[in-house]
Amino acid sequence: MNILSYRGPGAGGGVSSALTRLMNQLSGFSSGYAEQSDFAQGQIDISRQGKQLRWWRLEGSAITDCADSEFISLPGAEVIAGHYRYCNEFLWPILHDMPQYARYSDADHAFYAEFNQQFAQALKRARRQSFLERSSRSYFVHDYQLALMPSLLRKARLSALQISVFWHIPWPKVVEDRHKQAIGELAQCLVASDVIGFHTFEYAFNFLNFVEELLPDVELDRRSLSLRLAGGRLVRLKVMPLGLDLDFWQRAPHNYSKESVASKFGRYVLSVDRCDYTKGVLPRLAAIDNFFQRWPEQRGKLTFVQICQRTRDGLPSFDDYYARCVSQAEDLNSRHGDESWSPLIWMKDTVSQESLIDLYRNASAMLINPIRDGLNLTAKEFASSCADLSSPGALLLSRGAGVFHEIGKYANEVEPDNREQMSLAIREALLMPESIRKKAISLMRRKLDENTLEDWWQAFTFAEVACGEPLDFEKELQLFASNKLEAIGF
Numbered sequence: 001m002n003i004l005s006y007r008g009p010g011a012g013g014g015v016s017s018a019l020t021r022l023m024n025q026l027s028g029f030s031s032g033y034a035e036q037s038d039f040a041q042g043q044i045d046i047s048r049q050g051k052q053l054r055w056w057r058l059e060g061s062a063i064t065d066c067a068d069s070e071f072i073s074l075p076g077a078e079v080i081a082g083h084y085r086y087c088n089e090f091l092w093p094i095l096h097d098m099p100q101y102a103r104y105s106d107a108d109h110a111f112y113a114e115f116n117q118q119f120a121q122a123l124k125r126a127r128r129q130s131f132l133e134r135s136s137r138s139y140f141v142h143d144y145q146l147a148l149m150p151s152l153l154r155k156a157r158l159s160a161l162q163i164s165v166f167w168h169i170p171w172p173k174v175v176e177d178r179h180k181q182a183i184g185e186l187a188q189c190l191v192a193s194d195v196i197g198f199h200t201f202e203y204a205f206n207f208l209n210f211v212e213e214l215l216p217d218v219e220l221d222r223r224s225l226s227l228r229l230a231g232g233r234l235v236r237l238k239v240m241p242l243g244l245d246l247d248f249w250q251r252a253p254h255n256y257s258k259e260s261v262a263s264k265f266g267r268y269v270l271s272v273d274r275c276d277y278t279k280g281v282l283p284r285l286a287a288i289d290n291f292f293q294r295w296p297e298q299r300g301k302l303t304f305v306q307i308c309q310r311t312r313d314g315l316p317s318f319d320d321y322y323a324r325c326v327s328q329a330e331d332l333n334s335r336h337g338d339e340s341w342s343p344l345i346w347m348k349d350t351v352s353q354e355s356l357i358d359l360y361r362n363a364s365a366m367l368i369n370p371i372r373d374g375l376n377l378t379a380k381e382f383a384s385s386c387a388d389l390s391s392p393g394a395l396l397l398s399r400g401a402g403v404f405h406e407i408g409k410y411a412n413e414v415e416p417d418n419r420e421q422m423s424l425a426i427r428e429a430l431l432m433p434e435s436i437r438k439k440a441i442s443l444m445r446r447k448l449d450e451n452t453l454e455d456w457w458q459a460f461t462f463a464e465v466a467c468g469e470p471l472d473f474e475k476e477l478q479l480f481a482s483n484k485l486e487a488i489g490f
Helices: 014-026 077-095 106-128 149-155 177-190 201-214 246-251 281-294 316-336 353-362 377-385 404-410 419-430 434-449 453-460 473-481
Strands: 002-004 044-046 051-059 062-064 139-142 163-166 195-198 219-221 226-228 234-239 268-275 303-310 344-347 365-368 394-398 412-414
Touching: 014 051, 014 453, 051 106, 062 106, 077 106, 077 177, 077 316, 106 149, 139 149, 149 163, 149 177, 177 201, 195 201, 195 453, 201 219, 201 234, 246 377, 246 434, 268 281, 268 316, 268 353, 268 377, 281 303, 281 316, 281 419, 303 316, 303 353, 316 344, 353 377, 365 377, 365 419, 377 394, 377 404, 377 434, 394 404, 394 419, 394 434, 404 434, 412 419
Parallel strands: 002 051, 002 139, 139 163, 163 195, 195 234, 268 303, 268 365, 303 344, 365 394, 394 412
Antiparallel strands: 044 051, 051 062, 219 226, 226 234
């Protein structure tokens, strides 16, 4: 098995860190808390699966499977930079249904294609030197940075077994005519795989609808979530949201004390994300402002804490968004705070795993309000970290998060485009009885138990590809498209 991803072991990002933890676990490390660097060098024999695994990624300026591998490709700084721009200035906003932020460049598109070709070149070198044996020539391709790889693997005849793709971000509901050719290129290459995975049924249906419009020679079967290509080959879609290492989050060391980060804030509402327009940071700040306008008696009694790192420095749309968020945060604190208290504490650096878990466990509420987000693992981390507490916090969650389709009916819903609704939902969450909060977290944890991190990995890699029972299409369509989910039912 070969993992192909833009980021490697121990890098930032939900899937990378989750896979690192999983690989440490499967490769024989006895503890779920092994250092992420344990997997960073070379190949791993996964004895329980009887398979060898290698993780191919961009490492510095080289595409490689480990720091000292001879099977490398050097795309060059210009190609790497152009690929980065195309991914983040064009693909990222289009795939999140936010085309107003998109900037297309023919040159960067060419660099994106070249980067994917260089990735394939590294694998070709490995095959020529008999490094890739037949038994290891199956592939798990991760996300939009490498969307051309399934087609390149087919053309180079590099795959003897299975090509699986996991699409970690949304597939858009609507693609404007001017962008259809570029996004159609991704779809054309993705259907060269055997399995394409998505977090939600919505994303899978969006993909099928797009393929139906742009690739007329492909036959669709929505009931079985499958595609049949002109040559007869079958491509199956799997809806399997990324799971969580639940034991890690519930059993990881935590030590709340007078010196801990969480102890400094008193009563607080927590948010954890990046300063990215898809995450709804500006709407959150507007809702916090509205909250203190409507309930000024909460000044000095409640603090909003956001762990929110700057992202994609040097790209204008992200830099501008960050600057706007900083300005709005400063205005918020100036108008509602005083010398001894600030309504918003913005932590712009990463925090340790131990501190993060303490913050989860001691928050009065967790506020997650993306406009559009592939999944959002922090909601799962929060629910799992708090599962054993007698008085856990409440989860506030928007439908823009893919995880809403899993646990949204047990959360307090927020609407990022409605500051009045968001501020009211925050107040209601803070007033929820302890018994309801505890029951909600318990139901979330029960739902998360149905799909662990290892379950998710098995679904895309080691399990036999099988079509399974036909889906009740109408039922699934209603589930993701309905305007109102059932209540918890206390």
